[in-house]
Amino acid sequence: MTNIKIAFGLLFLVVTGLWLLADTLLPETLSYFAFRTPFVQYTGVIGMAMMSVAMILALRPTWLEPRLDGLDKMYRLHEWLAVAYLALVCHSLVLMQYDYLAQPVAWVMAGLMVYGTVAAVQVLAGRLGHHRKVLGKLESAEYYPQLKVIEGNIELGNGWPGLLPVQFAFVSDQSSEAAHPYTVASAWDPAASQLRFIVKQLGDWTGRLPEHLAVGMAVSVEGPYGCFDFNDDCDRQIWIGAGIGMTPFIAKMEHRDQSSNELPVTLFHVTDDYDSTAINKLGAAARAANVHLHVRVTPQEGPLIPEQIREAVPEWQSASLWFCGPASFADAIRKDFINHGMPPQHFHQQLFAMR
Numbered sequence: 001m002t003n004i005k006i007a008f009g010l011l012f013l014v015v016t017g018l019w020l021l022a023d024t025l026l027p028e029t030l031s032y033f034a035f036r037t038p039f040v041q042y043t044g045v046i047g048m049a050m051m052s053v054a055m056i057l058a059l060r061p062t063w064l065e066p067r068l069d070g071l072d073k074m075y076r077l078h079e080w081l082a083v084a085y086l087a088l089v090c091h092s093l094v095l096m097q098y099d100y101l102a103q104p105v106a107w108v109m110a111g112l113m114v115y116g117t118v119a120a121v122q123v124l125a126g127r128l129g130h131h132r133k134v135l136g137k138l139e140s141a142e143y144y145p146q147l148k149v150i151e152g153n154i155e156l157g158n159g160w161p162g163l164l165p166v167q168f169a170f171v172s173d174q175s176s177e178a179a180h181p182y183t184v185a186s187a188w189d190p191a192a193s194q195l196r197f198i199v200k201q202l203g204d205w206t207g208r209l210p211e212h213l214a215v216g217m218a219v220s221v222e223g224p225y226g227c228f229d230f231n232d233d234c235d236r237q238i239w240i241g242a243g244i245g246m247t248p249f250i251a252k253m254e255h256r257d258q259s260s261n262e263l264p265v266t267l268f269h270v271t272d273d274y275d276s277t278a279i280n281k282l283g284a285a286a287r288a289a290n291v292h293l294h295v296r297v298t299p300q301e302g303p304l305i306p307e308q309i310r311e312a313v314p315e316w317q318s319a320s321l322w323f324c325g326p327a328s329f330a331d332a333i334r335k336d337f338i339n340h341g342m343p344p345q346h347f348h349q350q351l352f353a354m355r
Helices: 002-022 032-057 071-095 098-102 104-124 243-259 276-288 306-312 327-339
Strands: 133-144 149-156 168-172 180-183 194-200 218-225 236-242 265-271 292-297 319-324 347-350
Touching: 002 032, 002 104, 032 071, 032 104, 071 104, 098 104, 149 218, 180 194, 180 243, 194 243, 236 243, 243 265, 243 276, 243 319, 265 306, 276 292, 306 327, 319 327, 327 347
Parallel strands: 236 265, 236 319, 265 292, 319 347
Antiparallel strands: 133 149, 133 218, 149 194, 168 180, 168 218
16 A cells, blocks of 8 residues: 555656646736636646556556455446546546647656556456466365365466465456455465465355355466565564464465575464364474464453563564454554564555555
């Protein structure tokens, strides 16, 4: 989200500067009507620039963040946004003053509107992320009823570019349901060409997955996306995975096992539900990756509090903290650690919202 804010802020400043080269907001005879004409032109240029970038973002740049709900509404919003945007492009071409056409602001706006129009057409044609999609099939599926979690392995066809540890992908089958993004729960092995996903039953669609999934069914996978990459210059790391928020850490542990990473890591898994098979798998993965694991079942042991984290990791001041789980839990952990001296840039969070 920070990247998007910075991009829009810079766009506003650049377009404003270019527009001021072409016109002014302070006409020599300052009156309401004299001011209104350039102000309407200026706000129209700014509005179209922002709308163009918003339309381009619908093409899913690689640094967008994953979400777990509201996808059908998001897709419908993109379609209506595309229709409205094309209408505004026509409107802007008619209303823009011809005097601006020889100015840099018009060249920038032309580029943005052309790119935005291409994005709108792709949205309406249903080709979002088409160049990143590969076909595959569901190789296996295991359901953990106590956790309400499905673990599935997908064998990919040709064309998958590989992925960094802890990225996510959009997965869909042949049904009318929109593609959903899921964090990849495995390290990438080009020889195997498989991805593992761990999905929590959180909504209407994911709640039906145990009955819907069938081994051997055809699927498409689009990606990879995301930048929750565990890269920093700290001496150690603290990982906190709450509930299904454990998924990225499972993938990273598999990657550590393959790469022999010796950076000290302490992992806290906080869960409301307990399944011995799943916990045994998690423990084995942690041992193989040389990760110190703490499992906390909140109904029996209570919530994990920051003091317990600092007690378990006395060297926390030289560590970075990586969190995936509920936003309210993350906010509480983040505020407490920053109040105790952790630099804000040492706290990293994988978000469950694509905005």
